[in-house]
Amino acid sequence: MKVIKCLTLLSVWLVMMCSCHRVGVREAGELPDYPVPGGVSAPFAGVVGDYMIVGGGCNFPDVPAADGGAKRFYDNAYCRSMTGDGGEWQPIVDLPLALAYGASVVTDDGIVCVGGMCADSAVTQAFLIRQKPDCDDAPMFEICGLPPLPVAVDNGAAAFADGIVYVAGGNQADGGNRLYALAPGDTAWHCLPACPGSKRVQPVLLAAGGQLYLAGGFCYDRLSNTCTIPADMVPYNIATRQWGEPVSFPVKPDGTRYALVGGSGVTVGNRLLLTGGVDYRIFQDAMEGKAPADYLKKPAEWYRFNSDVLVYDTARARWEVCRDVGGMNRAGGVLLLADDHLFMICGEVKPGIRSTRIGAYELSGFGGDTKAASVVRGENTGR
Numbered sequence: 001m002k003v004i005k006c007l008t009l010l011s012v013w014l015v016m017m018c019s020c021h022r023v024g025v026r027e028a029g030e031l032p033d034y035p036v037p038g039g040v041s042a043p044f045a046g047v048v049g050d051y052m053i054v055g056g057g058c059n060f061p062d063v064p065a066a067d068g069g070a071k072r073f074y075d076n077a078y079c080r081s082m083t084g085d086g087g088e089w090q091p092i093v094d095l096p097l098a099l100a101y102g103a104s105v106v107t108d109d110g111i112v113c114v115g116g117m118c119a120d121s122a123v124t125q126a127f128l129i130r131q132k133p134d135c136d137d138a139p140m141f142e143i144c145g146l147p148p149l150p151v152a153v154d155n156g157a158a159a160f161a162d163g164i165v166y167v168a169g170g171n172q173a174d175g176g177n178r179l180y181a182l183a184p185g186d187t188a189w190h191c192l193p194a195c196p197g198s199k200r201v202q203p204v205l206l207a208a209g210g211q212l213y214l215a216g217g218f219c220y221d222r223l224s225n226t227c228t229i230p231a232d233m234v235p236y237n238i239a240t241r242q243w244g245e246p247v248s249f250p251v252k253p254d255g256t257r258y259a260l261v262g263g264s265g266v267t268v269g270n271r272l273l274l275t276g277g278v279d280y281r282i283f284q285d286a287m288e289g290k291a292p293a294d295y296l297k298k299p300a301e302w303y304r305f306n307s308d309v310l311v312y313d314t315a316r317a318r319w320e321v322c323r324d325v326g327g328m329n330r331a332g333g334v335l336l337l338a339d340d341h342l343f344m345i346c347g348e349v350k351p352g353i354r355s356t357r358i359g360a361y362e363l364s365g366f367g368g369d370t371k372a373a374s375v376v377r378g379e380n381t382g383r
Helices: 282-286
Strands: 003-006 046-047 051-055 076-083 105-106 112-115 128-130 141-147 158-162 163-168 178-183 191-193 204-208 211-213 218-219 226-228 230-235 258-268 271-279 307-312 318-323 336-337 341-345 348-350 358-362 371-373
Touching: 003 218, 046 112, 046 128, 046 336, 112 158, 112 163, 128 178, 163 204, 163 211, 204 258, 204 271, 211 258, 211 271, 226 282, 230 336, 258 282, 271 282, 271 336, 271 341, 282 358
Parallel strands: 046 105, 158 204, 258 336
Antiparallel strands: 003 318, 046 051, 051 076, 105 112, 112 128, 128 141, 158 163, 163 178, 178 191, 204 211, 211 230, 218 226, 258 271, 271 307, 307 318, 336 341, 341 358, 358 371
16 A cells, blocks of 8 residues: 655645655545546636536547647536535536636635636736525536736746735736736736746645745746746735745755646645646756756656645645645646545646546544545546
């Protein structure tokens, strides 16, 4: 049986590991495969009421990326009940466009989806996926338009705090690095101070304790052929509207750095959970043209996608690491929190290869252990 080793977490609410000995990975059940053949990367996802919703995303359905295949974007959206045995995935209303690489966040009203890319361009579009009122007996959802972003943004991130949606990072069409905010009733997004330093493409944005945290991402400069990968996160004080000093990620046992590019995360109490993403050196070499000629044809394990879960206690300013959690090694996956469970939704297992798998992880509440299990059927490695 595979085991995972975690460092101590000093917490009453969330205990991913209460001592330094090993914890077995137990199977918690099996979720049906996501119904798009081959799986998707960079979808919108969230939990609305008693339903998990996933929509959009992209893959290479016909010819593999390694052989020059064309990427397909999807407007399909599906839901699955979080109660009882859950049943199968059910189709719901289509997205306004076939989109991937947008940002999504769960709010009090539903899932807010912002920006992204369609087949030919980035978009400014924003919309809300919400459950129709008085439809308790069936999963009926609708899409409501929201004010468009001031500029097109793809590969950004979103967070929700005190009723306000925030969007940061990504490729912003004007070349900026702004933070945008939308409050209930607003007819336009508010432009807030830009994050200092280089832009952050494919970052994670989380909210806790009156602050936002813009974590990871990358910046590629074509003129110098340089890929910068910040191994840190930058806090933003919501009240003062000021960015703070970066908080460095912990260092791996072998001395290398984490690259939270295409990673994902959630907030649990006053803790930030960050996981997934790529390998620092392998990704940087690929972006700078230093990858081997057969780069896209290596086996999945060669790419060393991150399977560690980084946990930051915002109250104590302290990191802990839960190492080698099976199924978290995804790029472009979405990590969701529902009650006392985490779910890793789809994503890439290597460049160009998506997964239909859903990983489920149970969080025990008061002094127990985290029981983590990859609860899905076999990996899709064909396309």
